[in-house]
Amino acid sequence: MPLTFTLDPSVDRALRDGILDLWTEVTDAGGAVGFVAPAEREAVRAELVKHFVAMAEGRVRLLVGHDEDGRVAATAFLTFNTHRLMTHWLWLYTVMVHPRHQGKGYGRDLLTAAADAARGFDGIEAVRLTCRGGLGLERFYASCGYKEVGRVPGAIRVAPGDDRDDVVMLLPLI
Numbered sequence: 001m002p003l004t005f006t007l008d009p010s011v012d013r014a015l016r017d018g019i020l021d022l023w024t025e026v027t028d029a030g031g032a033v034g035f036v037a038p039a040e041r042e043a044v045r046a047e048l049v050k051h052f053v054a055m056a057e058g059r060v061r062l063l064v065g066h067d068e069d070g071r072v073a074a075t076a077f078l079t080f081n082t083h084r085l086m087t088h089w090l091w092l093y094t095v096m097v098h099p100r101h102q103g104k105g106y107g108r109d110l111l112t113a114a115a116d117a118a119r120g121f122d123g124i125e126a127v128r129l130t131c132r133g134g135l136g137l138e139r140f141y142a143s144c145g146y147k148e149v150g151r152v153p154g155a156i157r158v159a160p161g162d163d164r165d166d167v168v169m170l171l172p173l174i
């Protein structure tokens with residue numbers, strides 16, 4: 001069963017707890033979503049609250065995927081630029097699919113839905129994101145149409161002595 005994607009879902013307790021569970025479980029499974037395992041739930045909660053504040057202020061839009069049991073299974077956050085000369089593209093952050101659902105094509109479905117959402121926003125011509133090197137994620141994003149346009153060597157320190165490249169990927173929409 002494909003996931004059901006919703007742009008701008010209403011934020012209630014089920015959504016909040018569902019994203020929190022997703023984010024911590026993805027991190028604990030080795031996902032590259034801003035933390036390293038083991039995830040500290042309170043630190044993830046604090047980051048999620050920042051996302052909700054940005055959503056309330058209209059700077060961020062949330063795309064969420066639910067599975068057939070109604071559980072939160074995937075997210076992507078679309079973030080507008082505040083710089084006046086960069087309002088024609090947006091950032092995609094916190095792209096994740098629950099470990100139990102990975103490898104079924106849902107990640108690609110999520111990015112298709114994200115690109116469709118971005119196309120629907122006035123004046124948006126491209127989607128940009130960064131990903132952690134060393135995990136093969138460039139291949140995932142390439143399979144969704146993104147091209148690598150930059151790479152900052154060793155910019156992400158996941159552990160002492162383990163620095164990863166910060167890879168910049170871009171999807172033109174026009």
Ligand SMILES: CC(C)(COP(=O)(O)OP(=O)(O)OC[C@H]1O[C@@H](n2cnc3c(N)ncnc32)[C@H](O)[C@@H]1OP(=O)(O)O)[C@@H](O)C(=O)NCCC(=O)NCCS
Nearest residue numbers: 031032095096097102103104105106107108131136139140
């Ligand atoms: C990355 C992620 C979103 C991909 O979602 P998914 O549902 O597992 O991916 P899909 O099943 O849609 O795979 C689509 C394609 O990408 C490839 N792919 C997926 N994850 C990959 C990875 N980590 N490395 C290399 N290729 C990958 C698949 O093999 C598939 O290619 P194919 O069509 O040639 O078979 C998911 O694995 C995830 O949430 N990972 C943990 C969080 C994370 O690291 N997110 C990235 C933030 S930058």
